[in-house]
Amino acid sequence: MDALIKPIRPSKPSDKQVDRPAELDPAEFLAAAVRADQPRPARAEAEQAVKTLLAYIGENTDREGLLDTPRRVVEAFDELYQGYHQCPAEVLDRTFGETAGYDDFVLVRDIEFTSQCEHHMMPFYGKAHIAYTPVERVVGLSKLARLTDIFARRLQTQEHLTAQIAAAIDEILKPRGVAVLVEAEHTCMSVRGVAKHGAMTFTSRFTGMFRDNPAEQARFLSLVRGSQR
Ligand SMILES: [Zn+2]
Numbered sequence: 001m002d003a004l005i006k007p008i009r010p011s012k013p014s015d016k017q018v019d020r021p022a023e024l025d026p027a028e029f030l031a032a033a034v035r036a037d038q039p040r041p042a043r044a045e046a047e048q049a050v051k052t053l054l055a056y057i058g059e060n061t062d063r064e065g066l067l068d069t070p071r072r073v074v075e076a077f078d079e080l081y082q083g084y085h086q087c088p089a090e091v092l093d094r095t096f097g098e099t100a101g102y103d104d105f106v107l108v109r110d111i112e113f114t115s116q117c118e119h120h121m122m123p124f125y126g127k128a129h130i131a132y133t134p135v136e137r138v139v140g141l142s143k144l145a146r147l148t149d150i151f152a153r154r155l156q157t158q159e160h161l162t163a164q165i166a167a168a169i170d171e172i173l174k175p176r177g178v179a180v181l182v183e184a185e186h187t188c189m190s191v192r193g194v195a196k197h198g199a200m201t202f203t204s205r206f207t208g209m210f211r212d213n214p215a216e217q218a219r220f221l222s223l224v225r226g227s228q229r
Contacts, residue, residue, distance in 0.1 A: 029164040030171060033084040033154060046074045080116060083153030088164075091146045092172040095137040105179070105216075107131040108144045109224050115152035115161060117188050124158060126184030126200070129224040132169050133176040133209060144169075158184055158203050166205040177208025179220045 034040075041049075047070035054061045054069065107129070114125040128148045151164045166180045181204045190197045210216050 024163055024167050026167075026171065029151070029168045030087075030089040032087045036085075043074060046077070047071055050074065079153075080114075081153055081155070083150045086150045086153075088147055088150050088168045089172055091143050091150065092139055092168065094143075095139050095173065102134065102138075105131045105133040105177075105220070106138070106141075107220065107223055108141055111145045111148050113148050113152040115154075115156045115158075115184075117186060118155035118157055120188040120192070121155065122186070122188040122192070124156075124184045124186040124188070124201075126182065128162075128165065129179075129181045129220075130165060130169070131179040131210070131220050131223075132173060135174060135176055137173045137175075139173065158182055158186075158201055162203040162205045166207055170207050175208065177206070177210040177212075177216070179207075179210040179217065180205045181221070181224055 050070035050073045051061050054066060059066060108131075109127075109129040111128040111130065112125075113128055114123055116122065117124050130144045130148070147168060148165060151161050151168075162180050162182045165182075166178045169175065169178045181202065183200050183202050185198065185200055189195075189199060206217055210220060
């Protein structure tokens with residue numbers, strides 16, 4: 001069996017300046033995850049799969065209330081998972097090249113999102129707070145919300161979502177640093193499993209000056225927290 005264990009992408013010790021977790025593949029956070037020409041099952045097959053699940057839970061798939069359900073579920077999937085077809089790099093590419101002497105971080109807080117957990121395909125939702133300190137490239141503020149949505153509209157773990165947002169901004173804007181805090185409630189934990197409502201999960205990722213300077217992290221966190229009083 002040993003021979004079947006694939007090596008995880010080796011981390012290159014020489015790559016010290018690369019400021020992202022080794023498990024993050026730029027191909028997945030910079031490009032659309034699905035190529036336009038990538039072979040996928042037909043829509044009819046997807047609808048059939050929904051019908052199978054309905055039969056599995058014990059439903060009569062021919063009763064009137066359920067006749068259009070497979071089509072609706074697949075349409076909902078198209079919407080919830082549109083992030084696979086969108087390109088994060090494109091969103092951040094249109095930048096303003098002029099910081100006009102601005103040298104502090106830019107913070108956009110309370111970016112609401114809904115994503116789907118990759119373990120149960122159940123929603124988790126909450127807010128992302130994103131700061132970056134521009135060197136010369138600045139993006140329109142709505143772009144950080146757009147970026148969050150692209151990653152959120154894919155199957156995710158909250159940790160991965162957080163790291164991908166930070167890595168994409170780092171890679172494309174090349175700022176002095178990025179800070180991302182994500183807070184979310186997971187329905188796979190609130191309506192099933194341990195069934196604890198209201199439990200919030202927090203994840204963060206700091207790069208560059210935020211990673212290196214705890215005082216900057218603290219300033220970021222207090223500005224984010226300040227919004228919720
Ligand atoms: Zn889950």
